[in-house]
Amino acid sequence: MARHAGVSVATVSRVLNDIPVVRPQVRDRVHAAIGELGYRPSSAARSLSLGRSQAIGVVAPFFTTSSVVERLRGVADRAAEHGYDLMLFAVETPEQRAGAFRDFARLDRVDGLLVISLPLMDDEAAALRRDHLPVVMVDTAHAPLPQVVIDDMGGGALAAEHLLEKGHRRIGFVGDLPANAFGFRSSEERRRGFCAALERAGIPPAPSLERLGRHGREEARALAAGLLAGDDRPTAVFAASDTQAVGVLQAAADLGLTVPGDVAVIGFDDIETAALVGLTTVRQPLRQSGACGTDLLLALIKGEAGPAVELDPLAVVQRRTT
């Protein structure tokens, strides 16, 4: 390549990196040679020499929830904008989860890591620190790592208050088990915020109206079927996620209950499906959280202090199920 243009490799490198010392005439000759040979620089060599890869990694339970996909869009968007490539480490099962972190060899090919919706074990965090890999947590936290999170308890309270305003007093809850395989915590937080708001309104906790199970639409449908079957069923249900809320809606339909007449339903997240089925929900800025986390990570990689995290506030989006 360099020979073909009649210059040295150093000059080629300078041309490729737009270092202005090169004479225009030489620059053109190099560009011509690049075109003729269809030459592509090796990013592997570049990474090795520079010590950085110009790529960021994302560890996420890509398969589990659609909210993650939405966050991911925010990430992809921003990463592309800043010229970073994106490496996706999908964590499908809890076993894979262990693998993804244990096998840190794979993580050395990224300049930074974004962890989405997945809690970190202490030893994993320690390993990341030791490798000096910049990390940002999105929708999850592990002090003292930088994070982009929402106020899940506050969101739970919003849901409760919305239902209280509508006159409901007997409100059920469908969510994840506090101890689930992935270690998701949001559901439990939302439940606590929800309960706290009810108590503030003078309504005592009613564990009999709570149904916890594995995450998923079908699981939620089964849980809700039990919750809504009896005569003493609640007049409204708060589901810890839109996915689960849709399961609740299906259960209601299965039982011939009208929504919101017989039972009102509110979800959490505002994924795209929520708009489709007319689900009232607590909106959280999914895409923005990904974008925001990416900004933070890129700043960290550059060694700058991260920009302040500024997310749109949570808000109830009223549709047709309440």
Add this chain to the structure above:
Amino acid sequence: MARHAGVSVATVSRVLNDIPVVRPQVRDRVHAAIGELGYRPSSAARSLSLGRSQAIGVVAPFFTTSSVVERLRGVADRAAEHGYDLMLFAVETPEQRAGAFRDFARLDRVDGLLVISLPLMDDEAAALRRDHLPVVMVDTAHAPLPQVVIDDMGGGALAAEHLLEKGHRRIGFVGDLPANAFGFRSSEERRRGFCAALERAGIPPAPSLERLGRHGREEARALAAGLLAGDDRPTAVFAASDTQAVGVLQAAADLGLTVPGDVAVIGFDDIETAALVGLTTVRQPLRQSGACGTDLLLALIKGEAGPAVELDPLAVVQRRTT
């Protein structure tokens, strides 16, 4: 690292790659040193030396359609299974699309490329060939590149036949413009298969019942609003994708039409949302197509002849909208 274990770098390399000639005692010493130092091999150096990166790239309109996400899951699944990392090149806008392919520099960091739902320009294909990069097309085609596609025309015919069986004779169509920014072709193929089936049943083409526009739920909603507004509206509508079918459903609801009473609706793809809203649709194996394309690509990378492409057949999934 090598010094710390009292051996040479060659030996460390042999231990890392499980080359059995190393004496067990030495192997243990190296492993011990690795543990003590928290040493991680540099994948950049490895890639450079080996000439491969152990990663595959995916170019896809990640932002546009949810069917792409589903295919992507199939890809991520298989890639992880085979120890390959995944690089995601999201193509959000037609402009980015040009960039993604033009800037092939970025593609040199993968051992192979999966192109999902995105037609290739001739010059792009030529560039890929010149770089000797193995490529597999999924849900799109560019002879003579290997591809994983479904029979869109056949699928369109299935949809038509289903509606004919239900007694419909006046059937509308909502789909993409044949000349759209991304170059998607499926919609047009499905329309042609659909029309052909109608003609076979003795029903002449009715361009007045066809509405074409940009892809998207809201766009489809607007198109369907026009289609369903008049007195001479069709008794059924075939939408070229589930996303658009949902838009049609919304338009029907907007107009106070019952489904399937006043108007039946059938979509195409069987994305997750279809099950949620009870949409009758032509199921295509989305996830499987991703997995299948990945298998093909990995075989190509290894230099083997690809396994035969064997996808589940298309089939109408009847739900509540027909």
Add this chain to the structure above:
DNA sequence: CTCCAGGGTGTAACCGGTTTCAGAACGTGC
């Protein structure tokens, strides 16, 4: 005319692995 400044380019070391090939260490057969 000589000297110096400074812009433009080439040489070579370096990044951290893999791999070839030579050679050390040890055991065996005669």
Add this chain to the structure above:
DNA sequence: GCACGTTCTGAAACCGGTTACACCCTGGAG
């Protein structure tokens, strides 16, 4: 005791970029 074969290990070249540094060349000042 020596030649030889095996088994294991190390030295060094190589992958393809980046970059510090040396050097050449030109123009302007003295």
